[in-house]
Amino acid sequence: MRNDMTYAEIDTLRLQMRNEMQEHLPKWRLLSRFIAPKRLKEDGSPRIDGARKTKDIIRNTAGRSLRTFVSGMMDGATPRDRSWFNQVSSDPRKMQIPKVKSFLKQSEMIIQSHLQVSNFYRALMLAYKDVGIFSNAAFAQLPHPRFGFYFYPYTIGTYAFSCDLMGNTNMFTRTTTITVREVVQNFAKLNDAGQIQWDTIPKAIKSLYETRRFLDEVEIAQVIVPNPNYNPVFAKKSINPLDMKFQSYTYVLSIGGPMAGVNYQGQSGFRQQQRTSGSVSEKDPQYLKISGYNYFPVITPRWEVEPEGNYGVDGPGEMAIDDIMTLQEQEKLRMEGSYKLVRPPMVGHAALRRYQSSILAGGITYLDDRSMEMGFKPAFQVGPALADLVANQAEVEFAIQSAFFEDVFKMISRNETKSHVSVAEINERSAEKMAVLAPILGQWDFDLSSKVINNSMDILTEQGRMPERPAELEGADIRPEYTSILAQAAKSSQVNTRERYANFVSSYAQAMGDPSLASLANHEKFLRGYADDIGVNPDELATPEEFKELREGIQQRQAEERQIALAQQRAESAQKMSQTPLNNGSLLDTIAS
Secondary structure: OOOOOOHHHHHHHHHHHHHHHHOOHHHHHHHHHHOOOOOEOOOOOOOOOOOOOOOOOOOOHHHHHHHHHHHHHHHHOOOOOOOOEEEEEOOHHHHHOHHHHHHHHHHHHHHHHHHHHOOHHHHHHHHHHHHHHHOEOOEEEEEEOOOEEEEEEOOEOOEEEEEOOOOOEEEEEEEEEEEHHHHHHHHOEEOOOOOEEOOOOOHHHHHHHHOOOOOOEEEEEEEEEEOOOOOHHHHHHOOOHHHOOEEEEEEEEEEOOOOOOEEOOOOOOOOOOOOOOOOOOOOOOOEEEEEEEOOOOEEOOEOOEOOOOOOEOOOHHHHHHHHHHHHHHHHHHHHHHHHHHHOOOEEOOHHHHHOOOOOOOOOOOOOOOOOHHHOOEEOOOOHHHHHHHHHHHHHHHHHHHHHOOHHHHOHHHHOOOOOOOOHHHHHHHHHHHHHHHHHHHHHHHHHHHHHHHHHHHHHHHHOOOOOOOOHHHOOOOEEEEEOOHHHHHHOHHHHHHHHHHHHHHHHHHHHHOOHHHHHOOOHHHHHHHHHHHOOOOHHHOOOHHHHHHHHHHHHHHHHHHHHHHHHHHHHHHHHHHHOOOOOOOOHHHHHHO
16 A cells, blocks of 8 residues: 555645635734734745835834733743753652653753753744734754754745644645755755765756756745554554655745746656655656654644634734724824924915015014014914823723733733732732733643654654653653743642632631641642642652651651650659758648658
8 A cells, every 4th residue: 555645635735725824814914014024924925035014013012012922921931041841640650650750850851951952942932923923833843963853933924734633733834935056955865976866856956056046946845744544563663754654745836037937836747756665657746855754843833723723813913903003093193293293284474475484493584564463373283182192092002012911921010119019919910910821821732832842752762862761651641741930820729729728727726726627638738739739840849658757757756855855854853852851841741741
């Protein structure tokens, strides 16, 4: 049974995904126009364009709020300077096994160190920006011989994707434009003599390369699809990329240039790349490269996904676009009003037509008649109306900033200054405001964080950089547990519940005079749950067995101390009795008699 797909099948899937993506293009054009004009790239747009594209943006409140949103998400959800996730087992009982704990901790540290040395955080910054504007982003996570893996961000408008029934992205296509030199460098192979092999390169590109037209542009397409006949048992033994879980096909769409404009889409007659399995038609267009992955290499974070939808919707940019457009119109009116306030339209007597007149500062207008009625005066006053417009602008700007959660990420700096505000109150305010983002973190965990961590583990395991998996973890899933500021804020309600319960029990037991009421809760489980809610590293806590030994040791020492104290008290009492004189009517005389 053949595992490869024909050009017609692959290109049909590409066109279907592109057609669905293009339904979102009108909305993305509007968002790009008023927020970030350089973040959208469509078919036919120049590869490098340094022209100014911000002519529709007069007041860039949205751009500044977007910058705050990106910085807040980078520091709040995935900070580079500290750990933001722990590796845990889906079976809590196995977390107490020393070998399992050691493996999970080592794997966590290895993944985080490779994320640090790779370009992950640079690609993530662009992803946060695109999600903030367009509610969608995409980047690839690919193996790297030195850094373990690297990330390749894609520009909105150049890619399209589709999802399975569970909402996981499982098909992806992108279109990009590269030069003739880059085609040869990336897709041509060298023989033993160091000469270029042209078997996988179209003849037109070879001709352009040999005539030194290195910078002529070539449009290529990449399509990643699931293997229709994937067999996990056979895939582990095979080195053929067509046997892997996902297949990637790269081919030429068109060759541009003033002298060589050739459209390859839908044509035939080019030699097919030699493959080790399956039947190949010599009339199929040529693939530049066929590769495969045992994991899905493209990560597509989205803001919010509608049922049966593929693309994200209702992100900060979409939420704020109406206010952004309103603000631009208001700014036009405000600037016009300010201009009229400084240089208002004037009215003058008809007799002034014979004289040279001036309304400039220090200018002089000479008149024969001394009557002041023949002078200039403003046609109307614009002051009060301008003040109302400025106040209305402030309301619209606040709405834009709120859509980008600027009030959340700048909570402390925006709060009124009070000398009596406690740390607990600030923490409670932070948790309350950041909890607004908690529902979105679930979608981002599904689309972004868990995908990056799981892909990293698969890639590093295949490269032999991960420790050996313990036998105790067979059949158990490994999942990330997040410890960032936003993740802790999402758990703040549970933390507050535990604290309120502890405070109430303590006060109630004291009021009733019954200390035993404080033992109603299992103290050990209660404190372990509290530590989990606030993100304490499990390795920093004693295991149940270790804590049992510690508690027994403490209880034994306390019992010994009580016995020593009792013996000392008895000795002191005996000493006092021996030194007390008799026959003076004391209690000792009574006892002696």
